[in-house]
Amino acid sequence: MKVVKFGGSSLANGEQFKKVIAIVTAQPERQAVITSAPGKRFSDDIKVTDLLITYAEQFLNYxxxxxxxxxxxxxxQEIAQTFELPTEQLTWLKKELQQLQERTYPSAEYLLAAFKAHGEYFNARLLTLILNHLKIKARFIDPREVGLLVSSDSNDATVLPVTYENLARLDYTDEKLIFPGFFGVTKEGEIATFSRGGSDITGAIVARGLNAELYENFTDVDAIYATDPRLVQDPYAVTKMTYREMRELSYAGFSVFHDEAIVPAIEGRVKINVKNTNHPERPGTMIIPYQEFTPITPITGISSAKHFSALYLHKFLLNKETGFTLKILNILYKYGISYEHMPSGIDDLTIIFDNSQLTEAKRKAVSRDIRAVIQPDELRWIDDYALIMVVGEGMINRIGIMKDVILAISDHNINIHMINQGSSEVSIMLGTKSADADKAVKYIYEAFFEQK
Structure with a gap:
C-alpha cells in the first residue's frame, strides 16, 4: 500500500480537490491519504491555518x-459547492468551529494547538464526505480514536512509539483512509500539533505504522531542486537523494519537505517520492536509504537559513578548564534552551541558536549566568547570522571539495565566520552574515552545477 500526503496548495480550493481525488483514485494501492489545511488560492490569500490562529488570538483577547x-x-463551503455537496452536510463544521471557543483547555498554548489543528481536521472530514458523495469508499480516521499519541509539547510535539503499534492494528480493506495531518493527541487527551508544516510528519508516521511500500508527498513543485529557484534560475532537478541529504537540506531552509518527517521514514525504511499535484505524471524526487544510492554529482544541494543567532565567548586557556562546556549546558538547560552547534577553538567558543529558542529575557538571563559562572574575558551576541549547508553523498569520494566551496565564496569577498564538517562527510556547514547568505548559495551553485 501507499501513503499519499497533500500540501495546503494542493487542497486550497475545489479545483485542486479534483486533482487530488484523481490522484488518489488513479491507483488502488493509494489507500492512506493525509490532508493539510487549505492553503493560499492566490498570492494575497490567507492560509486557513493562519485564519485559525487569528480566531484563537481574537478569542483570547475577548x-x-x-x-x-x-x-x-x-x-x-466553497470547496463543498464545487462538488454540489448538500449544504446540510456541513452543519457539523459550523457547529464544531463555534465549539472550539466553548471548550476548556489546560493553557493558552493548548488552546492555540487545538484551534490550529482543526484546519487539517475539517479538511480531512470534508474530503471524506466528498469521496463518499462521489461513491468512492472512504473513512475518516480521527487521530484521537486511532491512538496517534504524541508528547505533551502543545505546539511542537513528537510522536510516541506506541503510536506505531496502534496504527498497525488499524483494520482496512478496499476503502481510502483519510487522516488529518499536523496533530496528534497527548496521553491526557489534549490535541498537540507538530511544528508548522507538520503534515509531512503525520504522513511519515502513518507510512511507517501501516508498513507502506512508498510515501508519496504531493506538493506544488515538480521535484526537489539543488537550490532555491528564487536564487538560481532553472536549478538542477534532483531525481534521487538520500534520507540524510534531505534532512540536512530541510534543516537549513529547504521548505519542500519537513526535516523531522524523515525520521519515521528512516525508522520504517519507507521510501519517499516528492511529486507535483499539478503534474502527477512527472517522476519527482525519490528519497531513499544511502545504501541504495549512487551519487552522480559531488553535491546534491545547497541551502541556507537566516533564523540564527550566535553567542561568542573568549577566555584564555579555555581548553585546559575541565567541565567548561558542562557548565554552559547546565545554564542552557536551566532556561529550557537547546543549541544548534558549538564550534570551538583553544581559547574561544561559539554557541549557535535557532532564534525561535530565544527571547530577550532569556538572552539576558543566559548572559548574566555565563558571566557569573564562566567569567569569560569576552561575551557578545552575533545577531546577523546565517547557516549554509552544502550537502552531498558524493563529497566523500571527492578530494578538495572543501577548497572548492571556500573558493566559490571567498572569490566574491564573502567572509566565512564558521566552517564545520561532520565525520560522515555528507555535509559542510558554513556560517556567514545574513546579508551574504543568498549570494553565497548562488556562487557555490555556480561553481558546482553550472560548470558541470
Whole structure:
C-alpha cells in the first residue's frame, strides 16, 4: 500500500480537490491519504491555518469572533459547492468551529494547538464526505480514536512509539483512509500539533505504522531542486537523494519537505517520492536509504537559513578548564534552551541558536549566568547570522571539495565566520552574515552545477 500526503496548495480550493481525488483514485494501492489545511488560492490569500490562529488570538483577547468564523467556514463551503455537496452536510463544521471557543483547555498554548489543528481536521472530514458523495469508499480516521499519541509539547510535539503499534492494528480493506495531518493527541487527551508544516510528519508516521511500500508527498513543485529557484534560475532537478541529504537540506531552509518527517521514514525504511499535484505524471524526487544510492554529482544541494543567532565567548586557556562546556549546558538547560552547534577553538567558543529558542529575557538571563559562572574575558551576541549547508553523498569520494566551496565564496569577498564538517562527510556547514547568505548559495551553485 501507499501513503499519499497533500500540501495546503494542493487542497486550497475545489479545483485542486479534483486533482487530488484523481490522484488518489488513479491507483488502488493509494489507500492512506493525509490532508493539510487549505492553503493560499492566490498570492494575497490567507492560509486557513493562519485564519485559525487569528480566531484563537481574537478569542483570547475577548474580541468578537463571528466574522473570522464565517471567513473560515466559507473556505470549506466553497470547496463543498464545487462538488454540489448538500449544504446540510456541513452543519457539523459550523457547529464544531463555534465549539472550539466553548471548550476548556489546560493553557493558552493548548488552546492555540487545538484551534490550529482543526484546519487539517475539517479538511480531512470534508474530503471524506466528498469521496463518499462521489461513491468512492472512504473513512475518516480521527487521530484521537486511532491512538496517534504524541508528547505533551502543545505546539511542537513528537510522536510516541506506541503510536506505531496502534496504527498497525488499524483494520482496512478496499476503502481510502483519510487522516488529518499536523496533530496528534497527548496521553491526557489534549490535541498537540507538530511544528508548522507538520503534515509531512503525520504522513511519515502513518507510512511507517501501516508498513507502506512508498510515501508519496504531493506538493506544488515538480521535484526537489539543488537550490532555491528564487536564487538560481532553472536549478538542477534532483531525481534521487538520500534520507540524510534531505534532512540536512530541510534543516537549513529547504521548505519542500519537513526535516523531522524523515525520521519515521528512516525508522520504517519507507521510501519517499516528492511529486507535483499539478503534474502527477512527472517522476519527482525519490528519497531513499544511502545504501541504495549512487551519487552522480559531488553535491546534491545547497541551502541556507537566516533564523540564527550566535553567542561568542573568549577566555584564555579555555581548553585546559575541565567541565567548561558542562557548565554552559547546565545554564542552557536551566532556561529550557537547546543549541544548534558549538564550534570551538583553544581559547574561544561559539554557541549557535535557532532564534525561535530565544527571547530577550532569556538572552539576558543566559548572559548574566555565563558571566557569573564562566567569567569569560569576552561575551557578545552575533545577531546577523546565517547557516549554509552544502550537502552531498558524493563529497566523500571527492578530494578538495572543501577548497572548492571556500573558493566559490571567498572569490566574491564573502567572509566565512564558521566552517564545520561532520565525520560522515555528507555535509559542510558554513556560517556567514545574513546579508551574504543568498549570494553565497548562488556562487557555490555556480561553481558546482553550472560548470558541470
Amino acid at each position: 474580541l468578537d469572533t463571528k466574522k473570522i468564523q464565517e471567513k473560515i467556514f466559507d473556505r470549506y
